[in-house]
Amino acid sequence: MRENKKKIVIAGHDLKFAKGIISILEKDEKFIIKTDKWRGHNVHDEAYSRECLNWADIVICEWGLGNAVWYSNHKLPHQKLIVRMHAQELKTIYPKQFRIENINKIIAISPYIYEEFYRVFKFPREKMLMIYNSIDTKVMNREKKDSDFNLGFIGMCPKLKRLDLAIDIFEKLWTLDKRYKLYIKGKHPQEYPWLWNNENEREFFENVFKRISEAEWGYSVIFDGFGNDIPEWLQKINFVLSTSDSESFHLAPGEGMASGAFPIILNWDGSNTIYPSEYIHQNVNDCVKKILEINSKNEKQDLREKIVNYTKENFDVNKIAAQLKNLLENL
Incomplete structure (x- = not known):
């Protein structure tokens, strides 16, 4: 020794x-x-x-x-x-x-x-x-399971994560194709007393939840809760949304890429110094177009390998x- x-x-x-x-x-x-x-x-x-x-x-x-x-x-x-x-x-x-x-x-x-x-x-x-x-890229890289139309959103809290914008993207896609679903992973805002006691934060989430409950597509928004099972959860996800107002790094799209899921990033400051520019977009409509473009391809394996290799080389x-x-x- x-x-x-x-x-x-x-x-x-x-x-x-x-x-x-x-x-x-x-x-x-x-x-x-x-x-x-x-x-x-x-x-x-x-x-x-x-x-x-x-x-x-x-x-x-x-x-x-x-x-x-x-x-x-x-x-x-x-x-x-x-x-x-x-x-x-x-x-x-x-x-x-x-x-x-x-x-x-x-x-x-x-x-x-x-x-x-x-x-x-x-x-x-x-x-x-x-x-x-x-990112533990080896642990994240698992076989996908019928995930083409599944969007993923990891960590909805606080408000600056902008769950509302993720829902905007999902809603536009669902209107075009009812197979799209949005899976949300993480704790609910009520589980954070400091957040739920903040009037602005609580009002934001109450409005988002009301929107979901009243929408005809509400059944296609699924809350999966918090857990240490992100690698398994990502097996059913084809697109990971990053719609925050600001981030320092945001692991979610990186973990998604390591799993073979495509990152869809609304251009928060600094995102272009971390993630590939072709997955960074200026508005909701551009995010929707990118998802439709990827899903129009019959063979996505080359694209998947490219994003998986990107995470291996960088993170x-x-x-x-x-x-x-x-x-x-x-x-």
């Missing part, structure tokens, strides 16, 4: 985007991993965080929130600190509270977000790095983990 393993702490309130990378690091003989799971953006067991800090060679803060503020203020001289940031941080005060001189690298998860962090916070560029979010969890490992080994 190696005695010189690098001791790495991964600290943050939400580790779902780092889960696959953590699993790979844990299996690498060069590293030993501890996690410091925070209870919120700025809520943690400080005694346990200090224990982790005193143990670590390297700390990775997942999200640049209160965790990055605390670790950048308490980091010891011999230690290295990496902060991996998404987009939520742009709307918070936390990055302005970083002790930037104690941070070795700031990772942004897309080129657009990289530039936004520089524009807003003026982080030193020599400390900044872009590494995409990761595969092993490739992303290798980039992070290279950073860890050379800090």
Whole structure:
């Protein structure tokens, strides 16, 4: 057994985007991993965080929130600190509270977000790095099951995900062909007390649900609920819709592509720095045209292989983990 393993702490309130990378690091003989799971953006067991800090060679803060503020203020001289940031941080005060001189690298998860962090916070560029979010492309890539007319929408909350626009796309397709269905995967807004207690959010979703219940196509909108079965669920999906007002990365279309489902993206800022331009559209009608165009093709296998290979080349969890490992080994 190696005695010189690098001791790495991964600290943050939400580790779902780092889960696959953590699993790979844990299996690498060069590293030993501890996690410091925070209870919120700025809520943690400080005694346990200090224990982790005193143990670590390297700390990775997942999200640049209160965790990055605390670790950048308490980091010891011999230690290295990496902060991996998404987009939520742009709307918070936390990055302005970083002790930037104690941070070795700031990772942004897309080129657009990289530039936004520089524009807003003026982080030193020599400390900044872009590494995409990761997808377990092997797990996602499963045989499709009679999915041609099935649209998928993953994560309807909050309002900015724009479920209403996804329904607009579906409705136009259903009017042309009654075989189209819209499957919605994820928690209902009522399951998020903070959201349901927000008048604007609640009113938006109540209107959407009323629209569905009163429509002649309402039976073709199916709510599948939340679950850790996305790879299996995607087997019945041929198109994954991404209609958000804004995103930092949006894994849903990427996971869809890895499964062989076609991404249909309404042009949120930065989408063209992540996903292929032929699947990015300016309005609902263009999204509908693209779906009809793809479904008019008798043989889609070449198109499927192209999008699956795109995710392998750009987002595969092993490739992303290798980039992070290279950073860890050379800090």
